[in-house]
Amino acid sequence: MIRRTAVLSLALLSVAALDGCRRKVVPAPTPVATNSTSNADSLAALRARQRADSIAAAERAAREAAAASDRRSAGEAAAVLSQKVYFDYDQDNLRDDARATLDAKVPILIANPSVTLAITGHTDERGTAEYNLALGQRRAAQVKRYLTTKGIEDARLSTQSLGDSQPAVQGTDESAYQQNRRAEFQVSGASALVAPRS
Amino acid sequence: MRFPSLRHFLPVALLVLFVAAPLAAQDSTSRGVRIGLTYDPGSKPGVAVLPVTGATGDSVRAIVQRDFDYGDRVNPIVLDATAASEASRATGPNWPLLARLGAAAAVQITPTANGFHLAVYNVAKKQTALIRDYATSAAPQSRAWRAALHGISDDLEEAFTGVRGIAGTRIVFERGKRIWMVDSDGDGATPVSDVGTPMSPSWNPSGRTIAYSTLVPAGISVVDLSTGRSRTLVSGAGVYISPIVSPDGANVIYAHGVDAGVDLYTIPLSGGSPRRLSVGRGSDNVSPSFSPDGRRIVFMSGRAGHPEIYTMDADGTNVDLLTPLDIGERAYRASPDWSPDGRLVAFQSQMGGTFQVLTINLRDRSLRQLTSDGRNEDPSWAPDGRHLTFVSDRTGVKQLWVLDIETGRSRQLTRGAPGRVPAWSPRLSAE
Numbered sequence: 001m002i003r004r005t006a007v008l009s010l011a012l013l014s015v016a017a018l019d020g021c022r023r024k025v026v027p028a029p030t031p032v033a034t035n036s037t038s039n040a041d042s043l044a045a046l047r048a049r050q051r052a053d054s055i056a057a058a059e060r061a062a063r064e065a066a067a068a069s070d071r072r073s074a075g076e077a078a079a080v081l082s083q084k085v086y087f088d089y090d091q092d093n094l095r096d097d098a099r100a101t102l103d104a105k106v107p108i109l110i111a112n113p114s115v116t117l118a119i120t121g122h123t124d125e126r127g128t129a130e131y132n133l134a135l136g137q138r139r140a141a142q143v144k145r146y147l148t149t150k151g152i153e154d155a156r157l158s159t160q161s162l163g164d165s166q167p168a169v170q171g172t173d174e175s176a177y178q179q180n181r182r183a184e185f186q187v188s189g190a191s192a193l194v195a196p197r198s
Numbered sequence: 199m200r201f202p203s204l205r206h207f208l209p210v211a212l213l214v215l216f217v218a219a220p221l222a223a224q225d226s227t228s229r230g231v232r233i234g235l236t237y238d239p240g241s242k243p244g245v246a247v248l249p250v251t252g253a254t255g256d257s258v259r260a261i262v263q264r265d266f267d268y269g270d271r272v273n274p275i276v277l278d279a280t281a282a283s284e285a286s287r288a289t290g291p292n293w294p295l296l297a298r299l300g301a302a303a304a305v306q307i308t309p310t311a312n313g314f315h316l317a318v319y320n321v322a323k324k325q326t327a328l329i330r331d332y333a334t335s336a337a338p339q340s341r342a343w344r345a346a347l348h349g350i351s352d353d354l355e356e357a358f359t360g361v362r363g364i365a366g367t368r369i370v371f372e373r374g375k376r377i378w379m380v381d382s383d384g385d386g387a388t389p390v391s392d393v394g395t396p397m398s399p400s401w402n403p404s405g406r407t408i409a410y411s412t413l414v415p416a417g418i419s420v421v422d423l424s425t426g427r428s429r430t431l432v433s434g435a436g437v438y439i440s441p442i443v444s445p446d447g448a449n450v451i452y453a454h455g456v457d458a459g460v461d462l463y464t465i466p467l468s469g470g471s472p473r474r475l476s477v478g479r480g481s482d483n484v485s486p487s488f489s490p491d492g493r494r495i496v497f498m499s500g501r502a503g504h505p506e507i508y509t510m511d512a513d514g515t516n517v518d519l520l521t522p523l524d525i526g527e528r529a530y531r532a533s534p535d536w537s538p539d540g541r542l543v544a545f546q547s548q549m550g551g552t553f554q555v556l557t558i559n560l561r562d563r564s565l566r567q568l569t570s571d572g573r574n575e576d577p578s579w580a581p582d583g584r585h586l587t588f589v590s591d592r593t594g595v596k597q598l599w600v601l602d603i604e605t606g607r608s609r610q611l612t613r614g615a616p617g618r619v620p621a622w623s624p625r626l627s628a629e
Contacts, residue, residue, distance in 0.1 A: 090504075090530075127505075127530070127532070128485070128498075128505075128532040128533050128546065128575060128576065129372075129397065129398070129576075129618055129619055130397075130398060130439050130440045130453070130484045130485045130498075130532075130533070130619070131482060131484055131485070131498060131500075131505055131532050133397070133411075133413070133437050133439045133460075133484070134437065134439060134453065134455065134459075134460040134482035134483075134484050134500075135482065136437070137436060137437040137455050137456075137460055138455075138459065138460070138482065141455075141456070141457040141458065141459075144457060145457070158435060159435070159436060159456060159457060160413075160414075160416060160435070160436065160437060161413075161416075161436075161437040162395075162413055162414075163413070163437075165375075165395065165397070165413060
């Protein structure tokens with residue numbers, strides 16, 4: 001930041017010098033001996049100004065890009081945190097794809113220590129309503145257990161179950177059932193997420 | 199609590215004009231009168247409901263005839279227009295006609311200023327067997343008015359067969375994130391509670407309150423049917439499932455879990471601290487049902503790696519696996535319900551890629567499959583121990599059905615939006 005301020009000051013000084021030269025040049029039609037020096041000085045100032053302008057533009061672009069990137073990263077982080085994990089029929093154990101999905105959440109949770117996750121377990125409609133509520137709870141608990149083994153504090157992860165009462169999609173084929181056997185994540189506790197620095 | 203529905207009826211007159219030996223003695227287990235009828239062994243007594251006078255007459259007759267039909271113990275003899283006009287004479291019942299139609303008894307119900315007047319005739323003896331007056335102030339066609347008629351039907355079934363009918367009972371169930379209640383004949387379906395995404399309603403043995411679980415927020419609540427008000431018994435993190443009230447009305451048993459499986463807990467109905475009953479070690483333990491004497495609990499547990507039916511003492515000790523492991527092509531047994539006579543447990547088992555309702559005999563563990571059409575689940579016994587309500591998708595939509603396990607006869611109880619987790623009431627007092 002200090003360096004950036006210095007560059008900006010230098011650029012402003014150069015512009016002021018160039019203005020002075022221009023006013024001096026225009027009303028003096030007759031060249032004098034000192035003019036060559038003066039010309040050389042103003043050329044140097046012009047170059048300095050151009051350089052300063054391009055630096056400023058580049059820095060402005062970089063700042064905007066960084067802000068956009070932060071926004072994108074925050075959005076991506078939120079998306080990663082709320083990404084669902086899926087289960088096999090009547091199972092609560094985590095498949096490889098579920099572990100990968102959860103692994104991606106871990107650095108974001110670590111980078112955002114105020115964020116909490118409410119984990120909700122769901123099931124497909126096969127099985128009984130009451131057993132499915134228990135199964136959904138077991139799925140949510142399994143997800144929580146995995147995240148705590150990765151270093152996320154217990155208190156930041158809550159679990160609940162909706163069983164088969166809130167299917168993601170309607171349907172009675174395996175494709176629908178697979179989309180319904182899931183754990184969902186509700187993110188809270190942070191107004192803006194910070195992307196993890198690698 | 200054996201004879202609850204009489205309390206508000208105040209029998210004004212109870213006169214037994216004819217008593218047939220040897221079946222005539224008052225049944226000591228019944229508050230009613232046993233009428234000895236003559237009919238073929240192994241068949242159901244034929245009963246003609248004589249035409250009823252007044253604006254509500256047709257409704258009265260239709261309700262009682264339907265109660266007899268749905269009760270499966272009495273054969274209602276429907277009179278055609280000619281027979282109906284000739285069945286009663288100025289001098290009394292047309293005995294030859296009634297006998298020719300196969301009626302062992304005829305029932306005459308007359309609306310009065312205070313309720314209903316009932317006369318029962320023994321056709322073989324050509325005599326009046328019973329006269330009784332029922333008091334009700336309920337408006338005609340109201341739920342309470344229908345309940346009064348169901349009470350008459352149930353008294354009559356008891357008088358004819360020795361077993362009280364179930365017409366006056368009700369069923370609660372979940373439909374569209376609400377608890378609903380419907381009369382046993384399928385009439386009068388009304389929502390009871392819509393708070394907190396309710397599930398798994400079950401009756402207090404008093405018949406006056408319903409315990410149910412809620413998903414959001416997770417907890418167990420109790421709704422008073424007379425006021426419609428709910429109170430939360432217990433709530434918190436995790437999941438709360440399948441509450442039942444103990445036969446003595448003192449405790450609620452329910453399933454609850456947060457991060458280490460789901461176990462069964464008990465809490466006083468009046469409120470207090472929960473105590474854990476089952477030791478599931480991380481498995482699922484849900485859907486409890488009490489034995490009629492309150493000493494044992496049947497429940498579903500996943501402790502063996504798949505859902506099976508177990509029994510345990512009411513304090514959680516002496517756990518036994520009830521269902522054998524080799525029925526069906528996949529080990530998935532659930533939703534047990536202990537029969538009111540204590541002999542059977544109804545449950546659902548995965549068979550042929552779907553679920554069917556079975557019973558298991560607690561004495562010899564013999565199995566009986568009761569359903570085969572569509573997916574059938576969530577059985578709940580009627581208080582007569584002979585009828586079951588359950589959920590079936592045989593019409594394409596999950597609806598409640600009623601099955602008579604003695605004849606195999608079934609009927610659809612609910613229509614409209616899908617329903618599930620039914621619970622059949624105990625015998626109810628009249629309103």
